[in-house]
Amino acid sequence: MTPLYAQVKSHILDQIRSGALTSGSRVPSENELVERFKISRMTANRALNELTHEGHLARVPGVGTFVKDATPRTSLLELRNIADEILARGHAYSCRLEDVTTVTATPNLIEDFELKSPTPLFHVVIIHEENGMPVQLEDRHVNPFCAPHFLKQDFTLQTPTAYLLAVVPVDELEHTVEAIMPDGPQQRRLKIAATEPCLSLHRRSWSKGHVVTSATLIYPASRYALYSRYLTTSKGSLSQ
Amino acid sequence: MTPLYAQVKSHILDQIRSGALTSGSRVPSENELVERFKISRMTANRALNELTHEGHLARVPGVGTFVKDATPRTSLLELRNIADEILARGHAYSCRLEDVTTVTATPNLIEDFELKSPTPLFHVVIIHEENGMPVQLEDRHVNPFCAPHFLKQDFTLQTPTAYLLAVVPVDELEHTVEAIMPDGPQQRRLKIAATEPCLSLHRRSWSKGHVVTSATLIYPASRYALYSRYLTTSKGSLSQ
DNA sequence: CTGAGTATACTGTATAGACAACCTTATACA
């Protein structure tokens, strides 16, 4: 059974996503939620407080709770489909499927997917090549609940992300970028020297509160850099 | 008067910072905190829960609460002051100024700053430290036209970006992220081994059509990752 | 009309108690 405070959170998030509540809209007060959902004020308080800490709402004592400005500067990492990107450069795109299987979630994956118990997950490993040279090693897990037909796709025709975006609307994205020294198998797959560092881009995407997919994309340093440029809309507390 | 739950949070963060509690250490249970601080269990619960959501602790039902092994992350989207970021983790911030000079723009810098001829530029090199350990090497050039008093600042009190943001409104930002192997001087300044890769974040910012500053920020891979999470507002063409 | 005081709504904090679910360990039993 889903906890009450989580139900209230989902309800409000749904309204934000559907457009019923937009930036600056007033969210029901704690007491209004108490009446509507027949819960105690502390439960309503928890729901609103957590949404506030998560950046969705802003609260003002004595006034009310409001929907916060949707994170501006959309995607820093507005990464294009790597296949399209390579083709746009006039180069040849190709890929190799190294693994297409169903696995059972390990403890790490359980945490990544915000699961509660080990469940099956789809797993693919793909090497993307530009003019026959590997430029990206993609290691991806997918939640079957969100994309049940994922494994039936032919990923040489359509990249996994292209397929997922066509099938599942993405609400939220998380990126973590690190510099790593790839291990032996990764070096062999990317055909790079043991001394070459790589960019590791870990991405998770959400749809309606569920983690759809978790992917680690590894780029050889000599062959790729991440780039973004954008206008700063609001004042925002930028620095460093 | 600081709230009780905040006092408990600070107390635990202090213990993590001092080393009394290290990664994996067990944190006092809610009931132990109740006895120790003479507070109610809900207050202890709030302190531990918030620290958990903030990434400092991990809780296991039926077992206990433990200090999490958290890799520090810096935000990619909304850039925060690294000093604030470190202080927010309850760690000690310090920095060393390696260079504070005026230089004449080289061809590379002329291109970076969109200049037409060699003009003077301010130059600073700063090492930012967390608990005495270097976590970022900042190599920055600044356009004197936009911030004429830049060099008069005391950067041990205020980071360059914090100052620049206070003085110059930023319209536009550009980021390029790469994985690199630092050269000798960089290794020495960051106190890392020759085999450790680094993240290189190159950033330019514009104000009213002029390039204000161009900075290269180098993070040792073992000590930092870049992080971003955001809602996707429109049906933007995300992919790969 | 103005300004001070008041009422009201809202969030922030804190308490005490309750029950459930989970994990570990000790104990009793086969």
Next chain:
DNA sequence: TGTATAAGGTTGTCTATACAGTATACTCAG
């Protein structure tokens, strides 16, 4: 020895209540 069972500790959730602080709207005296 191995297996149930019980006990106790731990987190997760929820309720009901209380008081404080803040912002806004309203009322009423000057």
